[in-house]
Amino acid sequence: xxxxxxxxxxxxxxxxxxxxxxxxxxxxxxxxxxxxxxxxxxxxxxxxxxxxxxxxxxxxxxxxxxxxxxxxxxxxxxxxxxxxxxxxxxxxxxxxxxxxxxxxxxxxxxxxxxxxxxxxxxxxxxxxxxxxxxxxxxxxxxxxxxxxxxxxxxxxxxxxxxxxxxxxxxxxxxxxxxxxxxxxxxxxxxxxxxxxxxxxxxxxxxxxxxxxxxxxxxxxxxxxxxxxxxxxxxxxxxxxxxxxxxxxxxxxxxxxxxxxxxxxxxxxxxxxxxxxxxxxxxxxxxxxxxxxxxxxxxxxxxxxxxxxxxxxxxxxxxxxxxxxxxxxxxxxxxxxx
Amino acid sequence: xxxxxxxxxxxxxxxxxxxxxxxxxxxxxxxxxxxxxxxxxxxxxxxxxxxxxxxxxxxxxxxxxxxxxxxxxxxxxxxxxxxxxxxxxxxxxxxxxxxxxxxxxxxxxxxxxxxxxxxxxxxxxxxxxxxxxxxxxxxxxxxxxxxxxxxxxxxxxxxxxxxxxxxxxxxxxxxxxxxxxxxxxxxxxxxxxxxxxxxxxxxxxxxxxxxxxxxxxxxxxxxxxxxxxxxxxxxxxxxxxxxxxxxxxxxxxxxxxxxxxxxxxxxxxxxxxxxxxxxxxxxxxxxxxxxxxxxxxxxxxxxxxxxxxxxxxxxxxxxxxxxxxxxxxxxxxxxxxxxxxxxxxxxxxxxxxxxxxxxxxxxxxxxxxxxxxxxxxxxxxxxxxxxxxxxxxxxxxxxxxxxxxxxxxxxxxxxxxxxxxxxxxxxxxxxxxxxxxxxxxxxxxxxxxxxxxxxxxxxxxxxxxxxxxxxxxxxxxxxxxxxxxxxxxxxxxxxxxxxxxxxxxxxxxxxxxxxxxxxxxxxxxxx
Amino acid sequence: xxxxxxxxxxxxxxxxxxxxxxxxxxxxxxxxxxxxxxxxxxxxxxxxxxxxxxxxxxxxxxxxxxxxxxxxxxxxxxxxxxxxxxxxxxxxxxxxxxxxxxxxxxxxx
Numbered sequence: 008x009x010x011x012x013x014x015x016x017x018x019x020x021x022x023x024x025x026x027x028x029x030x031x032x033x034x035x036x037x038x039x040x041x042x043x044x045x046x047x048x049x050x051x052x053x054x055x056x057x058x059x060x061x062x063x064x065x066x067x068x069x070x071x072x073x074x075x076x077x078x079x080x081x082x083x084x085x086x087x088x089x090x091x092x093x094x095x096x097x098x099x100x101x102x103x104x105x106x107x108x109x110x111x112x113x114x115x116x117x118x119x120x121x122x123x124x125x126x127x128x129x130x131x132x133x134x135x136x137x138x139x140x141x142x143x144x145x146x147x148x149x150x151x152x153x154x155x156x157x158x159x160x161x162x163x164x165x166x167x168x169x170x171x172x173x174x175x176x177x178x179x180x181x182x183x184x185x186x187x188x189x190x191x192x193x194x195x196x197x198x199x200x201x202x203x204x205x206x207x208x209x210x211x212x213x214x215x216x217x218x219x220x221x222x223x224x225x226x227x228x229x230x231x232x233x234x235x236x237x238x239x240x241x242x243x244x245x246x247x248x249x250x251x252x253x254x255x256x257x258x259x260x261x262x263x264x265x266x267x268x269x270x271x272x273x274x275x276x277x278x279x280x281x282x283x284x285x286x287x288x289x290x291x292x293x294x295x296x297x298x299x300x301x302x303x304x305x306x307x308x309x310x311x312x313x314x315x316x317x318x319x320x321x322x323x324x325x326x327x328x329x330x331x332x333x334x335x336x337x338x339x340x341x342x343x344x
Numbered sequence: 345x346x347x348x349x350x351x352x353x354x355x356x357x358x359x360x361x362x363x364x365x366x367x368x369x370x371x372x373x374x375x376x377x378x379x380x381x382x383x384x385x386x387x388x389x390x391x392x393x394x395x396x397x398x399x400x401x402x403x404x405x406x407x408x409x410x411x412x413x414x415x416x417x418x419x420x421x422x423x424x425x426x427x428x429x430x431x432x433x434x435x436x437x438x439x440x441x442x443x444x445x446x447x448x449x450x451x452x453x454x455x456x457x458x459x460x461x462x463x464x465x466x467x468x469x470x471x472x473x474x475x476x477x478x479x480x481x482x483x484x485x486x487x488x489x490x491x492x493x494x495x496x497x498x499x500x501x502x503x504x505x506x507x508x509x510x511x512x513x514x515x516x517x518x519x520x521x522x523x524x525x526x527x528x529x530x531x532x533x534x535x536x537x538x539x540x541x542x543x544x545x546x547x548x549x550x551x552x553x554x555x556x557x558x559x560x561x562x563x564x565x566x567x568x569x570x571x572x573x574x575x576x577x578x579x580x581x582x583x584x585x586x587x588x589x590x591x592x593x594x595x596x597x598x599x600x601x602x603x604x605x606x607x608x609x610x611x612x613x614x615x616x617x618x619x620x621x622x623x624x625x626x627x628x629x630x631x632x633x634x635x636x637x638x639x640x641x642x643x644x645x646x647x648x649x650x651x652x653x654x655x656x657x658x659x660x661x662x663x664x665x666x667x668x669x670x671x672x673x674x675x676x677x678x679x680x681x682x683x684x685x686x687x688x689x690x691x692x693x694x695x696x697x698x699x700x701x702x703x704x705x706x707x708x709x710x711x712x713x714x715x716x717x718x719x720x721x722x723x724x725x726x727x728x729x730x731x732x733x734x735x736x737x738x739x740x741x742x743x744x745x746x747x748x749x750x751x752x753x754x755x756x757x758x759x760x761x762x763x764x765x766x767x768x769x770x771x772x773x774x775x776x777x778x779x780x781x782x783x784x785x786x787x788x789x790x791x792x793x794x795x796x797x798x799x800x801x802x803x804x805x806x807x808x809x810x811x812x813x814x815x816x817x818x819x820x821x822x823x824x825x826x827x828x829x830x831x832x833x834x835x836x837x838x839x840x841x842x843x844x845x846x847x848x849x850x851x852x853x854x855x856x857x858x859x860x861x862x863x864x865x866x867x868x869x870x871x
Numbered sequence: 872x873x874x875x876x877x878x879x880x881x882x883x884x885x886x887x888x889x890x891x892x893x894x895x896x897x898x899x900x901x902x903x904x905x906x907x908x909x910x911x912x913x914x915x916x917x918x919x920x921x922x923x924x925x926x927x928x929x930x931x932x933x934x935x936x937x938x939x940x941x942x943x944x945x946x947x948x949x950x951x952x953x954x955x956x957x958x959x960x961x962x963x964x965x966x967x968x969x970x971x972x973x974x975x976x977x978x979x980x
Contacts, residue, residue, distance in 0.1 A: 028771040049758035216763035254944035269760035270584025
């Protein structure tokens, strides 16, 4: 006995995880796009004339995001100028392949594409970094560098805003991760649809209420061209736990994902909890909660050939950085410092 | 997407990194042979561990000015590990002049939820009372049964085993309520909703027994590990805003009945060790030889036989082996009232419990970090007068079902709640089902409020064609918090819920709301 | 006309577990358990297909594809272009000519 679409009674092809409703293909496409549109309108993300870059990795989320943004911009006349922005970390066998996908998307969606590479920005590709430090902590470098790389690429192409493909599952997972590691500052901002304090570009997540399942189904039924391979370097094991747990929860109670986001939006954080003030890095000017941003610290370690130190305790790394600077300035430091 | 944060947050360190055998370590406090490794450099001998658990307990009493007052305090007792430790700490405290006061133990039999027969329940009750007597013979024990939640206030909701006695006349009318209770459980659609409902009903019964007995304070045996699981479970159920009540030292949602968690900062490992040291003497603790001979046992420091969990009767015992103070046989321990069993493995709570336990094994900081996180989210956790901070001053609105603060959002805000309401609205049947009509946004925007009573989701149409859901509602949705709205929608027949429940709650909600609104006009005494 | 095969496709990263094969055509005869003589009118479900994939085709890391005797949460199953949750899940009875697609949601972004 086939299920029927709850709206129009045609043959259903999908059970929506968020509501349990069954939908036919046409209604699914329509609602999926309409809900993202509503999120954009509700959060007042755009003004006409805004230059908006979609952070494109070639994966499912950013591919669906680029496609849907193109469709919505035309359908609802946002009047924004869309571009694609990709970061080339320099990982052979992973990023070079996925960049090919992004380049095809550039053609398919007729959106200009800008690629910025770690090699150009920092003088080191991820392959170089791994050669230097091995496989143990390379993900820390990659993550820290990527955040800045997107911003720098955006600045180069003079865009006003970056869109990222974070979906509801990603946000729920981040809420869990921040609870598990007790990171209150991130917990309080990880559910925001727009992030980015003064001095940095705003970043928005138009897919924040879209379930991963629906994104993948949308890509499948629309036959979108995306790339799906795990990075060849080691993945984050701890996050893996949270992800598996979330998927297990979803299997018994699909609402959990949106409910976790609801919880995240409603946490009452004690006013006495100190939050790190956001300032800017004294070296590169990029936003940072410390005197010197993490990317500069890591880069400094790499260039001095002491990367191991920098991925350990950050306090130690900051001290070492400061000490090094003092020495460069000719000051005397005690070895016990 | 790459699984690493862009912020590049460092991973939690796996393990303690302390491979040194406990046999070679001494208590940080007194230099005696250590028996338990808590965290980092914190290793303790048995005597200091017992002292620290008792001290934590008494600190909470002092914090809430409960150390000396005429009021009797109820102590919830399930027969599980944490309950036993709690009762022992209570007994211990009564021997100290500054903390001598009166207590009553309260046990609620919930065998009906697990399908136990009346006879089996009675047997269980006798066992529990026996355990109580063993730990603290001089305390009266109140016994009730979860199905009493259906009873009128005019009849006794509990019966009493006076101090030192094990004889009493059991409750009447259980069978009649039992049938209704079973129906209610059967009509509830998911194990998670059943568990949530059970918890709410239990709390309701706690409160009503408290009111009936004229008592204002209840101690519950929530320890750190359990609260860590509760933190994640509540988050997964959309109860983020209720965390201060659910995880703090005190749950003050009922102004006349406070639930206190004296063991909030005590870990399960401490509890088990405490029990083994305090309660084992008469039930035959076998201690593996200390010192050099432990080496032959390959790092087994202690073999303890301690009290079983509630399902295991007194004569059946539970074996716990400590490897260097790390518990290796650890089953269902943290959830004293409901030991994990295979049939329960499909609820959010049980998934979370499994998840946290397995994380804790690999990352030993998991529970303590979660508890710290919980503290930062808990406005009430610093021991300030609780009520004022736990209830939202701005709105003062409380959920009619769970009495937690309301967490519904403005109707045009970009929130998870509105996104789910939107999805439900959009997938409602189109007016003309045969013709495919695409949703015109203008129409959609104009129909948004006419079709649906409010964006809070209480649908104006009650004839089953409603735009939000088609179910008949007993409680207007706008009186319910986000999570209770979902939970009640899982109850197939809301007519089976206790009539008194909503009535009592709404009275209480009104009182609490009134108090908050008055508070807005009063000066804060702690500002 | 002889019965057609069951077509199985892998996408979204699942193919990596199957030696990078994106597509398999499995004759219905492969489902017959050699230890039991084939019976008339025997039906085969997606659960049987999972077992078969596990026994004969899965190249590595079983735990990334299956959890217990079901598909690991996070892998979507689409049968004849329809969400398997609408088709009875693992109990769906396969017909010759059916197309079963396994898509991982866990990779890439």
